[in-house]
């Protein structure tokens with residue numbers, strides 16, 4: 001049997017190499033199909049990994065509470081407009097919700113920032129010091145400001161990498177420098193480590209943090225002292241997130257005096273929710289590629305079936321001769337199946353190369369992250385093998401069922 | 412020992428639409444081991460049909476056929492294939508070599524289906540080619556060989572598996588006189604030296620003269636069956 005398979009594979013290769021153009025055209029569908037499978041899995045896995053990285057960059061077990069209610073369609077109404085969340089809410093949550101390991105708050109506005117003759121428009125965030133720990137910000141130089149700074153409304157600032165690049169010359173010392181935000185002088189006390197893109201696609205490093213009190217009194221000119229842009233909280237365990245969300249809702253509803261049927265005047269999102277939304281967009285692409293892959297594999301399979309039917313017809317006499325010298329039906333069946341599988345595996349091999357190149361190009365041209373996995377390559381091979389077997393079966397069976405005499409007489 | 416071939420009341424009826432063709436009409440035939448039988452008869456008399464039945468390529472509509480004591484008339488396709496592989500060799504009028512495949516690989520074919528190792532297949536096929544005088548031609552393709560040489564490759568393929576019977580349906584039908592003589596002397600040698608039973612269809616009496624027994628067919632029946640002195644007198 002091993003000799004039979006080896007020789008049959010060799011024969012199959014010889015027959016295919018004799019009709020290179022025909023074989024190439026036949027394989028095209030498989031090539032595209034397998035290429036699409038590889039690209040699909042690579043892009044899918046790349047997207048998932050980058051979403052995971054982005055979600056992880058938010059911090060650990062983070063809960064974000066934003067003012068305004070959620071409509072049925074999931075769109076938040078009255079962002080920023082409503083003054084429903086306050087520093088007091090944060091203090092209350094910390095006191096009443098034992099699952100929360102930390103709470104913080106922030107408020108942001110885009111402002112002009114000046115350093116000497118350079119200026120930059122970027123988001124300025126008034127924050128509580130706890131915000132930095134919840135969101136896992138670390139520093140490349142300097143360090144965070146303190147509670148004392150918050151109480152005193154000190155004019156100190158922390159700057160992100162993008163802001164640093166736009167306000168300072170390369171190599172210029174930022175720590176200790178004085179920058180002006182809306183003409184108020186601030187001393188830079190910390191430079192933040194880069195975080196890259198957020199899950200929503202914005203640059204998280206284009207940022208300045210100043211104490212919340214300083215922001216509302218000296219920079220933003222808030223009408224309602226203590227109103228925040230968003231509250232932040234975190235739990236020790238990610239498993240605690242759903243229960244923590246319930247606790248927060250309960251505490252805030254009580255504090256905001258919302259009754260029975262009244263809708264929440266705030267929206268709670270966890271890190272997990274945000275990751276899910278992002279993954280669903282990358283899934284759209286995956287579904288599209290899956291469609292291309294299935295159609296191509298189908299077309300490729302039919303191509304193989306077609307070429308094999310032609311081959312069976314062209315070689316009817318040969319089949320008759322083989323039967324006359326003692327080939328059993330199984331031998332003939334195997335011969336044509338092996339030919340089909342050789343074709344489809346060859347197509348699969350080329351398809352893998354095409355898929356890898358395609359995935360690389362996607363990264364280079366479109367900037368999408370891709371991960372080429374061993375799994376994907378194995379899957380692609382299994383798929384092409386299955387296509388070869390499935391679509392080869394009909395022609396192979398047709399050959400195996402030929403009557404030896406009729407086959408020998410075939411013109 | 413039982414005769415190699417025993418046929419009793421063998422019928423082969425083809426049906427094409429409403430028309431019934433009785434290609435064989437009650438053949439009774441016994442052939443002993445080592446015989447050299449020539450089958451003659453007019454075109455359409457059923458010679459090829461009989462060869463195909465005896466060669467296990469086809470099965471009778473009714474009747475009994477025993478090959479080497481084994482009832483073949485109702486055997487399953489795989490058993491027939493096994494018999495063709497082990498017991499039977501075929502030589503056809505139109506050579507029927509596999510195109511674009513070397514003489515060696517063509518001669519290997521029966522052993523290929525026996526599942527021998529590639530090395531053994533090659534060694535035995537090369538020996539068979541030597542036997543028919545084609546040493547050195549192993550790698551030639553059918554198109555690179557003359558008709559007589561192609562038929563010799565076909566004979567090598569038929570004898571490579573050491574069969575007990577060799578069926579040759581007009582083996583010289585496509586060959587000139589000198590090639591025909593070469594082919595016949597090879598067959599005659601296989602019969603004499605190896606004791607292979609040979610059953611041969613021919614239209615030419617000088618080819619039939621090589622045989623030690625002559626059957627004449629007419630309308631699907633054997634109308635004459637003569638044993639006679641070996642061909643040596645004829646050559």
Ligand SMILES: Nc1ncnc2c1ncn2[C@@H]1O[C@H](COP(=O)(O)OP(=O)(O)OP(=O)(O)O)[C@@H](O)[C@H]1O
Pocket residue numbers: 425426427432433434452453454455456457458459460461
């Ligand atoms: N597959 C078939 N279907 C229908 N009729 C057939 C078939 N094969 C043979 N026959 C008929 O059976 C009869 C015997 O044919 P066969 O081929 O055995 O003749 P033959 O003696 O070999 O003739 P020739 O000398 O021309 O080769 C003929 O009448 C032929 O038409």
Ligand SMILES: [Mg+2]
Pocket residue numbers: 458459460580
């Ligand atoms: Mg005939």
